[in-house]
Structure formats: C-alpha cells, structure tokens
Amino acid sequence: MKNLNLVVLFLLIISGLACTDNTENLISGPDDGGEEPSGEVSYSNDVQPIFNGSCTSCHGSSGNVSLSSYSALMNSVGxxxxxxxxxxxxxxxxxxxxxxxxxxxxxxxxxxxxxLTNSEIQTIRTWINEGAKNN
Structure with missing residues (x-):
C-alpha cells in the first residue's frame, strides 16, 4: 500500500509539473538573452534568413504582406x-x-x-533602427 501511495504521489507531481505555465521558454532559450547584434545588421545576411526560416511559408510573394524580399517587405502595407x-x-x-x-x-x-527568439527580434529591431537598409 505504501508503494502504491508513492507511485500515486509521483504521478501527481509529474502531472503538476507538466501542467505549469512555462511560456518563458517559448519566447527565449537558455542562451538567448536578446543581446544587441555587434556591428551593422545586414538585411541579406541577417534579416532575410530569419524571414525565410520562420515567415515566408505564409508571407511569401502571393500574399498581402510579403517577406520574401527587401522590396516586397518595404512595399507591404499592414x-x-x-x-x-x-x-x-x-x-x-x-x-x-x-x-x-x-x-x-x-x-x-x-x-x-x-x-522568434529574442535575438532574432533584436536583430530585426536593430536593422530597422539602423535605417532598414537594403544591404
């Protein structure tokens, strides 16, 4: 009976841990402090790869908002x-x-x-604050 109580207690603890609100890790990983990128951010080398990896499957060239290229992005209206x-x-x-x-x-x-990770968001923010250049 004592073993059964321990098993039930263990399962309750595991269930409780699985149900906790852990949205912090959805926003950033353990190594993702969102530090400002060093040096000037390049659209083609830094920003477009973020869009290609996370955005263009829905926001490609055929939609109202396109993140498929610099010109498409800059001409998209929200x-x-x-x-x-x-x-x-x-x-x-x-x-x-x-x-x-x-x-x-x-x-x-x-x-x-x-x-997106905090670092990816910070890269996009920095690129925009640097003038959103086509570089």
Whole structure:
C-alpha cells in the first residue's frame, strides 16, 4: 500500500509539473538573452534568413504582406497599422516589430505556431533602427 501511495504521489507531481505555465521558454532559450547584434545588421545576411526560416511559408510573394524580399517587405502595407510595416529608423513605430513581439496591438503574434527568439527580434529591431537598409 505504501508503494502504491508513492507511485500515486509521483504521478501527481509529474502531472503538476507538466501542467505549469512555462511560456518563458517559448519566447527565449537558455542562451538567448536578446543581446544587441555587434556591428551593422545586414538585411541579406541577417534579416532575410530569419524571414525565410520562420515567415515566408505564409508571407511569401502571393500574399498581402510579403517577406520574401527587401522590396516586397518595404512595399507591404499592414492594413491594421495604416502604413508600411517598416518605418526606417523607428522599430517601435513599425507594425512588423509589433507583430513579432508579445501582445501585438492588432491580431495574433507572429509567426503562428512559435515565436522568434529574442535575438532574432533584436536583430530585426536593430536593422530597422539602423535605417532598414537594403544591404
């Protein structure tokens, strides 16, 4: 009987741990402090690979918002935001940044099914704040 009680207690503890709200790890990994990238951020080397890996399967060249290339991104209009998605020099005023950070002003956080890492978000923020250059 004592062994049965221990097994039940163990299963309850495991069940409780499995049901905890651990959303912190969905936002960042253990090595992902979101530090600012060193040096100038390159669109082609740093930003587009993030979009290719996490965004373009839904936001490719055929949609209203396309992240498939620099020109497509810069010409995409966020209807809910009333302007272009990227405001060069102003990450906080860019709809793109609002959509990839927690609790966006409009709709759901992107990408659907999993968040970008803090480092990826910081790379995009830095690129925009540096003028959103096609480099």
């Amino acid at each position: 209807n809910s935001y009333g302007s272009n998605l990227v405001v060069a020099g102003n990450a906080d005023g860019s709809g793109l940044v609002d959509k990839i950070e927690p609790n966006p002003d409009h709709g759901s956080r992107m990408p659907v099914g999993g968040s």
